Amino acid sequence: xxxxxxxxxxxxRQRRRYFLLGARAGFSVPGLILGSAFVGFAGLAKDAGFTxxxxxxxxxxxxxxxxxxxxxxxxxSGASLGAAAFAVALSSVRLMxxxxxxxxxxxxxxxxxWVLYALSHFVAVTSWVLSMQQLPAVPRALRxxxxxxxxxxxxxxxxxxxxxxxxxxxxxxxxxxxxLLLLTPMYxxxxxxxxxxxxxxHVAMLLGLALGPVFHVLSPRFDLVAAGVIGGGLAYAFHRxxxxxxx
Amino acid sequence: xxxxxxxxxWWWPFLFILVAGWLATDFWRYLGVYLxxxxxxDSDLLVLVRAVATALVAAVIGNLIVFPSxxxxxxxxALRITAAAVGFLAYLVxxxxxxxxxLVAEAVLAAGFLVGS
Numbered sequence: 067x068x069x070x071x072x073x074x075x076x077x078x079r080q081r082r083r084y085f086l087l088g089a090r091a092g093f094s095v096p097g098l099i100l101g102s103a104f105v106g107f108a109g110l111a112k113d114a115g116f117t118x119x120x121x122x123x124x125x126x127x128x129x130x131x132x133x134x135x136x137x138x139x140x141x142x143s144g145a146s147l148g149a150a151a152f153a154v155a156l157s158s159v160r161l162m163x164x165x166x167x168x169x170x171x172x173x174x175x176x177x178x179x180w181v182l183y184a185l186s187h188f189v190a191v192t193s194w195v196l197s198m199q200q201l202p203a204v205p206r207a208l209r210x211x212x213x214x215x216x217x218x219x220x221x222x223x224x225x226x227x228x229x230x231x232x233x234x235x236x237x238x239x240x241x242x243x244x245x246l247l248l249l250t251p252m253y254x255x256x257x258x259x260x261x262x263x264x265x266x267x268h269v270a271m272l273l274g275l276a277l278g279p280v281f282h283v284l285s286p287r288f289d290l291v292a293a294g295v296i297g298g299g300l301a302y303a304f305h306r307x308x309x310x311x312x313x
Numbered sequence: 314x315x316x317x318x319x320x321x322x323w324w325w326p327f328l329f330i331l332v333a334g335w336l337a338t339d340f341w342r343y344l345g346v347y348l349x350x351x352x353x354x355d356s357d358l359l360v361l362v363r364a365v366a367t368a369l370v371a372a373v374i375g376n377l378i379v380f381p382s383x384x385x386x387x388x389x390x391a392l393r394i395t396a397a398a399v400g401f402l403a404y405l406v407x408x409x410x411x412x413x414x415x416l417v418a419e420a421v422l423a424a425g426f427l428v429g430s
Contacts, residue, residue: 099411113383120326127335132370137334139373142382147315147333154337157369159362161338165345179346186342241426243384245419251377251397254370256404256414262367270364274371279379281372289376294369301364306357 076207084208088215091200092193097220099253100192103131104224106249108231110135113247114142118232125225130190133158135250136290143286153290164194171201172209181210188217191261266305273297388425396421 076084104125111121116138128134136157140150165186173182197213204212235243262268277293285292317329378393385393400418407413 102412102415109383110377116326120330123327124330124334127331128338130338132366132373133334133338135373136370137330139376140333141317141329143376144316147329150317150329151333151337153369154333155340157366158338158341160341160366162341162345162348163359163362165342166348169346169349182346183343186346187339189342189345240384240387241423244388244426245422247377247381247383247385248393248396248418248422249415251374252400252415252418253411254374255397255401256409256411258367258370258374259401259404260409260411263363264360266360266364267367270367271371274368275375277368278372278375282376282380290369290372293372293375294365297368297372298361298365301368302361305360305364 076205076211080208081211084204084212085215087204088200088212088217089219091196091212092216092219092223094196096192096196097223100131100220101224101227102249103253104227105231106246106253107131107134107138108228109235109243109246110250111138111228112232112235113243114138116141118229121228121232122225125221125228128154129188129221130158130161132191132254135254140290143282143289145287145290149287149291153294156291156294161189164191165189168194168197171198172213174206174209177210185210185213185217188213188221191257193217193220264305265308266301269304270298270301273300388422392422392425396425 108121111124111134112118116124124134124137128137133154137150137154140153145153168189169182169186172185193213193216197216200216201209201212231246235246238246258271259268262271274293274297277297278289281289281292317326319325378397379390381388381393396418399421400414400416403417404410404414
């Protein structure tokens, strides 16, 4: 297939240009906020006993920050492999509709399927928001290249952030370490609220906040899954009831 | 039980991360590519999916505030909840900017450290 390209196929120079343009799009306000969230995540992971290699490995293979924070939380609770995988999978179902929304934007007429599978690995909230904003202005044949530049920049830059935090974390004064550990909850408290698409999202968040600590006491190894399923289920019931009343 | 610390082998934590992290996230991403655009964003199933995911991540946040680790564990629960609540209110009131919420919460925490709680 690659041999039979016509004149509409972008040149190597165009590809390089759009790859760099994509990378530059990562250097933006959402990108900087993501960087601060990774400062917090690195502090959290180090504190939970993860090594630098393990933490960088998490960044590379998981990438989505909520999934990483859930995994660290599950490890801190002493969850088994099965319970941790279940909690992370439950927290990550939302990646599927995000990918489904992105693929039609990303795909050119001759984009091979494997490129879409490979690029889907980089889908997480920040890269998704940025690319859904920027992609319509990018020529269709160059969108995958642009997205690859954006995604790789965000991942590599945040790996550097993680490495930097690990190298200084030992020597930080106590108030600074404490402030570092407050970054992750504050980032998610605000970004989760902002990204909720319906009222049920806000209800789910408030229930989860309360049920997490409750189940942590009642059943520490399954706290996250229990809080997620019960809190999410109740929020969904709320959604059904209020919709019926309004219609 | 197969916990993160169960095996004293260098590769065990990486295998744990691969199964509980990579498999549990990329499974959904690959499924999203596979399914293409056949599911509506407003479908009821997706509302449930989003609600469960949101509650689960919120549960982690709640635990990080109520049962923190490291240096944050040396602060009082009242200070942590006050910092988070004031930061969140600032986020809601001052134009829903994530940075505002984070900075205000950190300022309250720093004030708490200064008065020695």
